[in-house]
Amino acid sequence: MKLTTMNTTLTFLRKWIAPFSTMAAILCVASGCSKAEKEKEPVVSVQTTPARRAPISQVISVEAVVYPLEQATIAPKITSTIKRFHVQRSSRVKKGQLLVELENGDLSGVALASKGDFKQADATYVTTVNAGLPQQIQKAELDAAATKAAFDAQQKVYNSRKELFEQGALPRRDLDSAEVALLQARSQSEQAQKQLADLQRVGQEQGLKAAQGARESMQGHMLSAEAQLSYSEIHSPIDGVVTDRPLYEGDLANANQPILTVMNTSRLIAKAHIPQSEAAVLKVGNPAELKIAGLDAAIKGRVSLVSPALDPGSTTIEVWVEASKPDPALKPGMSVEVSMTAKTVKEALVVPTPAIFKNSLGQDYVLLAGSDGHAHLKTVQLGVRNADFAQIVSGVIAGDPVISSGGYALPDNTQIKIETPAPAEKEAGDTSAKSDKSRDAAKPDTKDKD
Template structure:
């Protein structure tokens, strides 16, 4: 028998367990030293177009709308169009009762014609009686002047012959001077009378004619107000009245919308508004998810007082009338376009707790490398990379975050397995 002391049975069991644990730990250490394999999807870094879009919900309005309110109060006589009818500018839409207006217009027309005839007659009329008397006075004064001139001339001749005294010549000269003064006064009176009387008479006739013309024009305007025409090309969207009904004051009798173009009114933040300019391309996306191209046509210079946003108008062609005013829809406005930018899928961008951005680059040996990147424009599915990557590199997408969580030492010993490309399911044959 051996002289070695025998171990108690409990100690032997403990030694056996410790041996098992040591052996297991060695195996785990060897396994950790082996490279880990993580399955990921990859995508290439591409040169592609990317756009900065501003997205907001909006409401559609017609490009133009005319809610026609009558300028006179009268019952509806006849409505010439129905709701949904396409009309042209100047087309008669509604007639109001106007028999009284027709009579007033006819009466005012007759009064105007009479006043105009009176003016024409006055402008060609004979000289008034007072002017005729003044003309006779001028003629008499002229005859007296001629007679005194003859007497004065005769006495001068007689005085030279010594037949009369100087006094008689002087008396004749005084009489001649008086006759000349009388003639000048009569002539001046006639000229003044002719100018003033003629002018006043013509002014009075012209004033009567113009007043009659004004009353006639006013009657014609009232009559025209009873014929309601469309000011625009468009579609009749509302006609609330029927023959015999009278519109309440201030209420339209018919509404016309120009729906060949529509305007989506949206509200964006001040920051987004600064990125937009008039003329930017845009898309209107309704319930059918089919984008309709449009353009930014107006950016409000002031903030909306209720929510401190900026109102932006986007106009789109709607000649096929697919878009209906009053519809809510999504509006995408393209603020900036870069035609050739380095882009990666949005799922490839990894963000740390501090906000730094990274991408997991997969080298040709399928080893992952964490790269810090700078990003620019972002779209729904892709992101612009301005620094940190090169065209042609591969980045991990699905599964990238699992690699991102690994310690750097572990990541360096990790290899990736590229997931097979997903095939699109073919439609089942019916």
């Protein structure tokens, strides 16, 4: 009886205690989770740099290849054996200096023969000009003179008979016969004169033209032979240095195949290809620098050419930078880094370039360290920009603490902790006395980062 009563009591307690236990466990878990969420609220360590006024330059840096401003790849115009080289590789030459002689024995013979032919043609031309009229012209002159004399005699006969007819001493038919004879004599005289004039005009002109044509033809052959002979001597077209000489004396030099390269190394340029957006702000005369790998000092220069046309293959624009005073270490064919200053703005409001980010809409923004200990996103408009700093046209004011480190992908209104930058990251004016203190203050932050 007692055992049955105890079982009934235990069953009753279990039914009522189990729900209360479950509810207590749920409340305990909920309370613990809320505290854990509060404990896990992130605090991001950042470094700040105040926005300040300073001059800023837009510098375009690109890899370039060095070329001489003047270069001549010299090739013969004829195929012949090299007789003699007058220069070696690295020889300095002047414009017009004899560099190479080719074998020219056959060309000399041809030139001499053509010269003789020209002299012969020239003599023929002179003889034709100064000679008398041909036999045919002489005969025409005699005929013209005879018909003229006959016409004059017949004119006298007609005049005499006309006087007699007027006096009544001569019949009419005799006068008519004299008139007919006069007309015939006049016609013959005019025909002879015309024939003589035609022979004189046509015959002499054609003879002169033939002689002149033969002379000019021979002169052309002579000039061509002399030109071929002159091609056997190769002269330098520019002042410079011989940089390449692939052949030797006795080798066959083929026409239009290079045998020498001369470069004027006193004026060197660096050629680079840059995007359209960067080339748009460059102008001829902009200052530039050429940096050679392994040398500390940069070589001063200036932009000497901005191509007016786009390269269709690479969709870039070619730019030349000419070295003001080439360093002996600067040689054609070398790769250099060219830095061109496109524009400079004085008293610009600048912030470090790493502090600039873009949002999903493509807008530029910075993060400001607020007095409430949170990061605040500010959309900005940029001006001149380089690798180190960017000009802020609008969005922040001078003195605003801009997050320069630790702001990448940082959400707006995130709780932050401002760290003191290491001495190497400070500006030059903040070194010296504050260096040791800053280094000690930076050590704990470095540990926190690690």
